[in-house]
Amino acid sequence: MELLATIEIPQGSRNKYEVDHETGRVKLDRYLYTSMQYPADYGFIEDTLGNDGDPLDVLVLLPEPLFPGVLIDIRPIGMFQMEDEAGGDDKVLAVPAGDPRWDSYTDISDVDQFMLDSIEHFFNRYKDLEPGKYVKGSS
Secondary structure (H helix, E strand, O other): OOOEEEEOOOOOOOOOEEOOOOOOOOEEEOOOOOOOOOHHHHHHHHOOOOOOOOOOEEEEOOOOOOOOOEEEEEEEEEEEEEEEEEEEEEEEEEEEEHHHHHHOHHHHHHHHHHHHHHHHHHHHHOOOOOOOEEEEEOO
């Protein structure tokens, strides 16, 4: 299954960007309070709706980070079940669609365990210093 995703935050960034769904423009939401960086490109899957009322969140594994606002065809391979202060906030894990370098990734178990642990650790800790916010979950 191939889907279209919009990247909001490039891998390695501490800036949390969000697309304003009314204007389509990218806005800086905040600079992360912790010293952590996003472990993969992060954004949302177009034309979806998650339990939190927003499009489904997605992490895309890429060799180099994309820019905020870039569209990419993706192939989902798994999900991290997460919950934050507002409720369910699952994260889909995906790879670039149509790229033969990622053909062997068909399931979340194909991803290196260290990378999975890094993603889970990031989302379990990145809000630690923000008053009233939290995240918990697992792959």
